[in-house]
Amino acid sequence: MAVTGNGGGTPARDRVHRAAVRLFATKGFHGTGIRDLAKAANLSSASLYHYMPTKERLLADIMAASLQSLLDAALRELDGVDDPAERLDRLVTLHVTRHAREPMRTRVVDNEVDALTPASRRDVVGIRDAYEQLWSDALDDGLRRGVFTTTRPATTRLALLDMCNGVARWFSPGGELGRNDLAEHYADLARRLVGAPPRPPR
Amino acid sequence: MAVTGNGGGTPARDRVHRAAVRLFATKGFHGTGIRDLAKAANLSSASLYHYMPTKERLLADIMAASLQSLLDAALRELDGVDDPAERLDRLVTLHVTRHAREPMRTRVVDNEVDALTPASRRDVVGIRDAYEQLWSDALDDGLRRGVFTTTRPATTRLALLDMCNGVARWFSPGGELGRNDLAEHYADLARRLVGAPPRPPR
DNA sequence: GCCGGCCGATCAATCGATCGATAGGCCCGA
DNA sequence: TCGGGCCTATCGATCGATTGATCGGCCGGC
Numbered sequence: 001m002a003v004t005g006n007g008g009g010t011p012a013r014d015r016v017h018r019a020a021v022r023l024f025a026t027k028g029f030h031g032t033g034i035r036d037l038a039k040a041a042n043l044s045s046a047s048l049y050h051y052m053p054t055k056e057r058l059l060a061d062i063m064a065a066s067l068q069s070l071l072d073a074a075l076r077e078l079d080g081v082d083d084p085a086e087r088l089d090r091l092v093t094l095h096v097t098r099h100a101r102e103p104m105r106t107r108v109v110d111n112e113v114d115a116l117t118p119a120s121r122r123d124v125v126g127i128r129d130a131y132e133q134l135w136s137d138a139l140d141d142g143l144r145r146g147v148f149t150t151t152r153p154a155t156t157r158l159a160l161l162d163m164c165n166g167v168a169r170w171f172s173p174g175g176e177l178g179r180n181d182l183a184e185h186y187a188d189l190a191r192r193l194v195g196a197p198p199r200p201p202r
Numbered sequence: 203m204a205v206t207g208n209g210g211g212t213p214a215r216d217r218v219h220r221a222a223v224r225l226f227a228t229k230g231f232h233g234t235g236i237r238d239l240a241k242a243a244n245l246s247s248a249s250l251y252h253y254m255p256t257k258e259r260l261l262a263d264i265m266a267a268s269l270q271s272l273l274d275a276a277l278r279e280l281d282g283v284d285d286p287a288e289r290l291d292r293l294v295t296l297h298v299t300r301h302a303r304e305p306m307r308t309r310v311v312d313n314e315v316d317a318l319t320p321a322s323r324r325d326v327v328g329i330r331d332a333y334e335q336l337w338s339d340a341l342d343d344g345l346r347r348g349v350f351t352t353t354r355p356a357t358t359r360l361a362l363l364d365m366c367n368g369v370a371r372w373f374s375p376g377g378e379l380g381r382n383d384l385a386e387h388y389a390d391l392a393r394r395l396v397g398a399p400p401r402p403p404r
Numbered sequence: 405g406c407c408g409g410c411c412g413a414t415c416a417a418t419c420g421a422t423c424g425a426t427a428g429g430c431c432c433g434a
Numbered sequence: 435t436c437g438g439g440c441c442t443a444t445c446g447a448t449c450g451a452t453t454g455a456t457c458g459g460c461c462g463g464c
Binding site for chain 3: 235236237247250251256294311
Binding site: 405407408415417419420422424428 | 457
């Protein structure tokens with residue numbers, strides 16, 4: 001393996017993906033040129049194409065991988081948990097923690113869906129739907145068992161998800177609130193939204 | 203006044219602005235070409251420049267006008283209202299109603315801020331900050347007077363705004379919920395979020 | 405000596421923006 | 435009432451720059 005004049009020990013493929021996430025998040029997919037991407041990854045624009053078939057496919061891969069990893073983590077997190085309020089807590093905590101840890105990646109996933117070709121979009125939206133279905137199920141389950149209270153559960157679910165998604169738009173690691181405190185606060189807010197009893201103090 | 207081969211009685215300036223809102227909202231600012239815009243407005247790309255100095259300035263004007271109109275309406279709405287919960291109700295109702303009535307325009311305002319030049323961005327963000335200050339004031343007021351309950355009011359305000367902003371992302375006029383019912387539901391949710399007593403039934 | 409990683413040069417297409425020109429209505433002086 | 439100058443609205447053609455993508459070839463380690 002030749003390590004020539006690149007940007008440190010990081011493998012080139014990783015550098016490309018990381019640079020893409022950062023640039024797509026800050027300047028948008030269409031606002032990022034192939035040459036911007038190359039410069040940020042310490043490669044020529046030609047070499048870029050050794051690590052991606054197409055700019056659009058690079059975006060699609062990033063989005064699909066991010067969503068798939070979130071979905072997997074959520075399934076792991078919910079495994080064996082029965083109490084609806086606890087299930088909601090875990091979904092919110094996971095979601096917010098991730099959005100705070102990787103706000104750039106999340107912003108790409110949330111904002112660049114309609115830069116995808118129809119084929120890629122179908123894949124990405126499919127994963128996203130499966131993930132959001134977990135939230136719907138948790139909400140419905142809590143309502144059925146009388147733990148949650150809300151008219152219009154569908155709308156409440158959307159409000160809840162939008163609230164949690166927002167974190168990626170403004171969170172910065174240097175802020176007054178750490179990731180974990182933030183996630184706990186959001187779990188409290190979520191319980192209020194769905195009319196569940198407050199979380200027991202630790 | 204010559205009405206030649208344009209697209210109906212609508213003045214050309216309006217057609218340009220409307221087309222820009224629609225295209226910027228669906229394809230993004232950088233994803234929309236001057237020629238797309240011209241075709242959608244029934245003009246040549248040259249004629250376009252009789253109604254805008256620059257593509258970027260067109261975006262900035264649309265965003266500033268939309269935000270300024272929202273800020274004005276909010277000031278009007280709050281005028282003379284003292285009860286903190288009622289103030290919050292009015293902010294939420296206005297915000298959600300607008301976002302549901304003009305989701306495209308709102309999506310442009312929310313998503314294309316970093317397509318602006320630094321100068322334009324300063325103007326736009328200034329208006330947005332003034333508007334969000336109204337929410338902060340309402341929240342602080344309610345907390346000071348013991349009507350609201352929340353630790354971390356700054357974070358709660360962000361969560362609240364993100365929740366309300368989300369409406370523009372998914373609302374469609376044909377849905378099961380009308381604009382007014384939706385706004386009322388969100389007012390209920392907002393009260394829950396800040397720990398205020400439920401709104402009295404009408 | 406071959407092969408994966410990498411690049412400079414370059415492709416056609418499209419980008420945002422500008423040019424000079426034309427057509428038609430309006431106003432004002434004769 | 436005419437006529438000429440002006441203004442607004444519009445266009446086709448085109449500008450230089452940049453876009454995403456491709457090509458042939460070089461280089462160094464196995």
